[in-house]
Amino acid sequence: KQEVTQIPAALSVPEGENLVLNCSFTDSAIYNLQWFRQDPGKGLTSLLLIQSSQREQTSGRLNASLDKSSGRSTLYIAASQPGDSATYLCAVKGNSGNTPLVFGKGTRLSVIA
């Protein structure tokens, strides 16, 4: 059974700092990995999707990397801003058939002005 772990559970940084969020998964037979953002009381917004054949994806100040063999992904946020404050969730899709996404518990990020 796939398990997804995110470390740390919570993180507080000063504005302008670069930061890294970590995600690990137990079964390396994944099809893709997705990073989401969730604001308090809101739904999930997809940030980046990495296919299993890819090493990284970039969108603006966000960069996600994937090391499938070691079961790890990182989300790098450059020059953090107070508007980046949210919970960031990592999710993986397995390789077999109709396997849905399996989510981590998320990292709650606070960027202090």
Place this chain on the structure above:
Amino acid sequence: NAGVTQTPKFRILKIGQSMTLQCTQDMNHNYMYWYRQDPGMGLKLIYYSVGAGITDKGEVPNGYNVSRSTTEDFPLRLELAAPSQTSVYFCASSYTGQGRGVYGYTFGSGTRLTVV
């Protein structure tokens, strides 16, 4: 584009009552999902559907039922509400093309349900 629309946004139920959480998507996505999110516990899959007329259980299906009569709609039914079903419920959809490719998920804004 409305994306994924969930109703209601909030609801309080008494123990033993029934209700249906509605979910509609207008992106012609073939896959639809229901997740529940408990504080500090991440999202857990309740049911999912790969197309109209086809549904399957997820990780935590007990106490829930679903149907998928059309591509657009995927309602979630609670027959006898229990306090353990107090949670935030999210509906999502995705498109799966040829093979197993999933081209990203779109989530609704959630339904916050309290059972008292």
